[in-house]
Amino acid sequence: xxxxxxxxxxxxxxxxxxxxxxxxxxxxxxxxxxxxxxxxxxxxxxxxxxxxxxxxxxxxxxxxxxxxxxxxxxxxxxxxxxxxxxxxxxxxxxxxxxxxxxxxxxxxxxxxxxxxxxxxxxxxxxxxxxxxxxxxxxxxxxxxxxxxxxxxxxxxxxxxxxxxxxxxxxxxxxxxxxxxxxxxxxxxxxxxxxxxxxxxxxxxxxxxxxxxxxxxxxxxxxxxxxxxxxxxxxxxxxxxxxxxxxxxxxxxxxxxxxxxxxxxxxxxxxxxxxxxxxxxxxxxxxxxxxxxxxxxxxxxxxxxxxxxxxxxxxxxxxxxxxxxxxxxxxxxxxxxxxxx
Amino acid sequence: xxxxxxxxxxxxxxxxxxxxxxxxxxxxxxxxxxxxxxxxxxxxxxxxxxxxxxxxxxxxxxxxxxxxxxxxxxxxxxxxxxxxxxxxxxxxxxxxxxxxxxxxxxxxxxxxxxxxxxxxxxxxxxxxxxxxxxxxxxxxxxxxxxxxxxxxxxxxxxxxxxxxxxxxxxxxxxxxxxxxxxxxxxxxxxxxxxxxxxxxxxxxxxxxxxxxxxxxxxxxxxxxxxxxxxxxxxxxxxxxxxxxxxxxxxxxxxxxxxxxxxxxxxxxxxxxxxxxxxxxxxxxxxxxxxxxxxxxxxxxxxxxxxxxxxxxxxxxxxxxxxxxxxxxxxxxxxxxxxxx
Numbered sequence: 001x002x003x004x005x006x007x008x009x010x011x012x013x014x015x016x017x018x019x020x021x022x023x024x025x026x027x028x029x030x031x032x033x034x035x036x037x038x039x040x041x042x043x044x045x046x047x048x049x050x051x052x053x054x055x056x057x058x059x060x061x062x063x064x065x066x067x068x069x070x071x072x073x074x075x076x077x078x079x080x081x082x083x084x085x086x087x088x089x090x091x092x093x094x095x096x097x098x099x100x101x102x103x104x105x106x107x108x109x110x111x112x113x114x115x116x117x118x119x120x121x122x123x124x125x126x127x128x129x130x131x132x133x134x135x136x137x138x139x140x141x142x143x144x145x146x147x148x149x150x151x152x153x154x155x156x157x158x159x160x161x162x163x164x165x166x167x168x169x170x171x172x173x174x175x176x177x178x179x180x181x182x183x184x185x186x187x188x189x190x191x192x193x194x195x196x197x198x199x200x201x202x203x204x205x206x207x208x209x210x211x212x213x214x215x216x217x218x219x220x221x222x223x224x225x226x227x228x229x230x231x232x233x234x235x236x237x238x239x240x241x242x243x244x245x246x247x248x249x250x251x252x253x254x255x256x257x258x259x260x261x262x263x264x265x266x267x268x269x270x271x272x273x274x275x276x277x278x279x280x281x282x283x284x285x286x287x288x289x290x291x292x293x294x295x296x297x298x299x300x301x302x303x304x305x306x307x308x309x310x311x312x313x314x315x316x317x318x319x320x321x322x323x324x325x326x327x328x329x330x331x332x333x334x335x336x337x338x339x340x
Numbered sequence: 341x342x343x344x345x346x347x348x349x350x351x352x353x354x355x356x357x358x359x360x361x362x363x364x365x366x367x368x369x370x371x372x373x374x375x376x377x378x379x380x381x382x383x384x385x386x387x388x389x390x391x392x393x394x395x396x397x398x399x400x401x402x403x404x405x406x407x408x409x410x411x412x413x414x415x416x417x418x419x420x421x422x423x424x425x426x427x428x429x430x431x432x433x434x435x436x437x438x439x440x441x442x443x444x445x446x447x448x449x450x451x452x453x454x455x456x457x458x459x460x461x462x463x464x465x466x467x468x469x470x471x472x473x474x475x476x477x478x479x480x481x482x483x484x485x486x487x488x489x490x491x492x493x494x495x496x497x498x499x500x501x502x503x504x505x506x507x508x509x510x511x512x513x514x515x516x517x518x519x520x521x522x523x524x525x526x527x528x529x530x531x532x533x534x535x536x537x538x539x540x541x542x543x544x545x546x547x548x549x550x551x552x553x554x555x556x557x558x559x560x561x562x563x564x565x566x567x568x569x570x571x572x573x574x575x576x577x578x579x580x581x582x583x584x585x586x587x588x589x590x591x592x593x594x595x596x597x598x599x600x601x602x603x604x605x606x607x608x609x610x611x612x613x614x615x616x617x618x619x620x621x622x623x624x625x626x627x628x629x630x631x632x633x634x635x636x637x638x639x640x641x642x643x644x645x646x647x648x649x650x651x652x653x654x655x656x657x658x659x660x661x662x663x664x665x666x667x668x669x670x671x672x673x674x675x676x677x678x679x680x
Contacts, residue, residue, distance in 0.1 A: 031443075038443055042450050042474070070435065071420040071621075073413065080411040083437050095410065095435040097423050103371075103378055110382050134382070226625045259625040281411075285566050285599040287627045 003044035012040035062118040063093050063308060066108055068125045070097045072224070072252060073280040074297075075124065078146070081301035082122060089309050094118065098125050102135075109136040109143070120308040122146055128191040142311040144304050150193045156307040158300050158322045162194055165293045165326045166201030167208075169247050169275050172291070172328050174209040176335060178245040178273060181206065182217035184232040184257060185224065185249025198249045198277070217243055221253055229256025237264060237272075244272065245334070251276035251283045251292055258286070258333065273334040288332030300324045343384035352380035402458040403433045403648060406448055408465045410437045412564070412592060413620040414637075415464065418486070421641035422462060429649050434458065438465050442475075449476040449483070460648040462486055468531040482651040484644050490533045496647040498640050498662045502534055505633045505666045506541030507548075509587050509615050512631070512668050514549040516675060518585040518613060521546065522557035524572040524597060525564065525589025538589045538617070557583055561593055569596025577604060577612075584612065585674070591616035591623045591632055598626070598673065613674040628672030640664045 005023075009016045014037060021029050022037040029037075040046075065082055067075040083093045098104045105125050109132075120142035127135065129150060136143060144156040166183075173181050183202045187195040203213050219236055221228040229248055233256065236243055248254035254276030261272045268274055268288050276283060276292040283290030303322045310317060345363075349356045354377060361369050362377040369377075380386070405422055407415040423433045438444045445465050449472075460482035467475065469492060476483060484496040506523075513521050523542045527535040543553050559576055561568040569588055573596065576583055588594035594616030601612045608614055608628050616623060616632040623630030643662045650657060 034443060038446055038450075042446065045450075069420065070410065070423075071413070071416040073411070073416070076411040076413070076416040079435075080409065080437065083410075083439070092436075095419075095437075096432075097420065097435075099423070103374060106378055106382065110378075110385070226621060230625070255622075255625050259627065262627050281566060282595070282622055285570070285595050287599065287602050 003046040005046075007044055008037065008040045008046045011044055012036050059312075060119055061091055063091050063120050063122060063305070064108065064118040065093050065095045065122045066098060066105065066125060067095065068098055068100050070095060073282055074250065074252070074278045077280060078124070078297055078301065081297050082305060085298075085301040085305040089305055091119075091305065091309065093122075100125065102127065102131065106135040109141070119312045120144070122304050122308055124148065126192050126194075142308060142315055144308045144311065146300065146304055148192065148194045154319055156311060156319050156322070158304045158307065158324060160293075160295050160300075160324045160326045162197035163201035163204070165277055165295075166198035166247065166249070167205040168201075168326070168328050169277060169291075169293050170202045170205035171209070172330065173245040173247060173273060173275060173334065174205065174211070176245070176269075176273060179209075179211050180217070180241070180244040181211065181247065182214075182219065182236050182243035182245070183247045183249065184219045184221055184229055184236070184253050186218050186220045187222070188220055195249060202247055221249070224250040224253050226252050226256035226259070229253030230260045231256075233257035233260035237261065237266070242272075245269075246272065246274050248274065248276045251278040251280045251290060254290055254292070254333070255282065255286065258288075258290070269332070269334050269336055275334055279329060283331070286333075288336055291331045291334040292329055294327050294329050296324050296326065343386040345386070347384055348377065348380045348386045351384055352376050399652075400459055401431055403431050403460050403462060403645070404448065404458040405433050405435045405462045406438060406445065406465060407435065408438055408440050410435060413622055414590065414592070414618045417620060418464070418637055418641065421637050422645060425638075425641040425645040429645060431459075431645065431649065433462075440465065442467065442471065446475040449481070459652045460484070462644050462648055464488065466532050466534070482648060482655055484648045484651065486640065486644055488532065488534045494659055496651060496659050496662070498644045498647065498664060500633075500635050500640075500664045500666045502537035503541035503544070505617055505635075506538035506587065506589070507545040508541075508666070508668050509617060509631075509633050510542045510545035511549070512670065513585040513587060513613060513615060513674065514545065514551070516585070516609075516613060519549075519551050520557070520581070520584040521551070521587065522554075522559065522576050522583035522585070523587045523589070524559045524561055524569055524576070524593050526558050526560045527562070528560055535589060542587055561589070564590040564593050566592050566596035566599070569593030570600045571596075573597035573600035577601065577606070585609075586612065586614050588614065588616045591618040591620045591630060594630055594632070594673070595622065595626065598628070598630070609672070609674050609676055615674055619669060623671070628676055631671045631674040632669050634667050634669050636664050636666065 005016055005019050009019045019037050022034050063086055079095055086093045122144050124146040126148045147159045185195055186199050190196050219232040221232050246257055248257055254274050258274050261268055266272050276290050279292045279294035283292055345356055345359050349359045359377050362374050403426055419435055426433045462484050464486040466488045487499045525535055526539050530536050559572040561572050586597055588597055594614050598614050601608055606612050616630050619632045619634035623632055
């Protein structure tokens with residue numbers, strides 16, 4: 001006969017409630033107690049019935065983190081921070097990668113596909129506002145949007161000020177004495193908020209510096225991958241009057257752009273300064289190290305988890321817009337004075 | 341009254357079975373049909389009852405991928421490949437990061453913590469053989485081990501030949517004319533298979549080349565992060581007789597080691613050759629690009645998913661050891677003849 005919760009409690013000589021807390025991943029259980037209970041669970045081969053528990057409590061203690069691509073370092077680093085923050089509130093996080101598949105995103109948001117049981121969604125994929133409205137009926141799952149969206153009063157939203165972040169990075173490039181400043185990361189459609197906002201911030205900072213915009217200096221990138229940055233930088237460096245500096249709308253784009261410049265024998269930053277946005281660890285170790293805009297990912301993670309936890313407890317709470325701090329981190333790719 | 345499967349079928353003018361297939365993520369549904377059904381699901385705000393379905397079929401269609409750290413690029417890239425491969429067999433993948441927490445790993449493997457419903461586990465964390473035996477009673481969840489384990493006839497296991505991979509990379513360094521060849525990635529304990537096997541392969545290749553081992557050239561790394569590679573390279577370069585080449589047991593270690601060498605003004609590869617193991621995308625764009633051992637991650641992902649699918653269908657099938665091919669990819673960090 002299968003072991004029960006009571007058997008485990010008796011075996012470990014603790015209360016049924018303690019066993020239940022351990023099984024639920026409750027944070028206020030001491031490590032020693034958890035080990036004791038997990039030991040008893042293993043010895044008795046006890047398997048809690050998650051279906052029964054979910055029916056009983058209506059809660060799973062699980063959050064879904066939905067990202068477009070888990071192998072993009074920014075999303076991987078964000079995922080790690082969110083897992084850490086969630087753990088502090090007694091939640092576990094399961095990661096789902098949608099690969100830009102709108103049907104998949106729709107299935108998660110509508111609750112149509114719920115092979116996984118979870119209490120709320122932290123949602124990061126690029127979808128337009130109208131797509132989101134269509135995908136997520138108000139009656140559906142508690143939802144907090146991360147990053148790539150605009151606040152519309154309907155959903156909790158945690159992100160940086162994309163416009164200001166791009167403007168600050170551009171202003172830094174101006175301050176290093178460069179005036180031929182290009183950008184990589186525009187997109188042909190204006191539907192997505194991040195490229196549009198970063199592009200506007202870049203243009204605003206140029207304008208403030210009295211530098212007129214040059215359309216050929218605003219390069220598009222279909223995705224924000226290294227290969228897209230490489231290809232866009234090649235197009236910029238092929239111009240009759242190539243730029244002296246490039247602001248990339250993500251660090252990964254900047255990694256590709258730096259490699260493209262190096263492959264032409266250009267010195268960074270002497271011949272070409274490069275800056276990114278994200279502050280992924282890769283850019284701290286690269287040669288040259290990458291000037292970038294730090295997004296305070298731990299802050300974003302903490303706020304996102306605390307908002308979703310509040311929303312699960314009270315689905316009718318008014319939606320909040322949380323703006324995470326950002327800061328330009330100046331490194332070698334814009335300011336080193338000696339060849340690396 | 342909530343919409344039912346039948347309501348959705350009637351609304352979309354398709355069979356109940358088709359709706360059920362779409363909801364279950366069945367692969368043999370045309371895109372047009374899936375869109376039609378998902379549209380009807382959204383319009384009717386239909387929410388399938390995953391609890392009822394799981395009770396009915398005993399299957400969830402979900403695999404758990406358990407990795408120690410999702411922000412280590414190799415695991416992120418492996419995760420992406422596994423998600424792609426699983427999708428082809430009609431499975432979805434949820435990723436769980438254990439952060440080297442053995443209690444958490446135990447809870448997943450024993451089935452003690454099953455807030456998520458899944459049919460099988462692809463398990464990658466570093467645990468010793470005895471820990472694994474203790475954590476995973478034979479009656480528990482279908483399990484396929486990835487990478488960091490030794491085949492013991494009990495579990496399906498998909499990995500490269502770690503010994504040969506390290507030997508091949510070392511042999512390449514010997515062939516470039518270097519004889520002072522160090523390694524980074526040993527661990528004080530012999531309990532974990534990967535560092536032990538890679539260390540043995542490194543030593544075997546040196547021996548074959550008639551190069552005696554130098555204990556001070558075998559550096560340890562507690563984790564395989566950039567910072568560990570940086571610190572270990574500093575220790576090696578501080579030696580009275582520093583190495584001319586370093587084999588790092590992961591690409592991330594190599595990224596740290598290359599940066600440490602650059603910070604001392606050393607040229608790579610002229611003053612110091614560096615090689616890694618993993619073939620993460622970062623190493624294709626870094627300056628210099630990184631010589632490494634490619635693990636054929638898509639092969640590993642395909643085999644792992646096909647093994648777990650077979651094991652879910654037949655839990656009593658004999659366990660198999662699957663060795664993935666590997667290949668040394670020679671890039672600038674060991675062979676470039678001009679300064680980068």
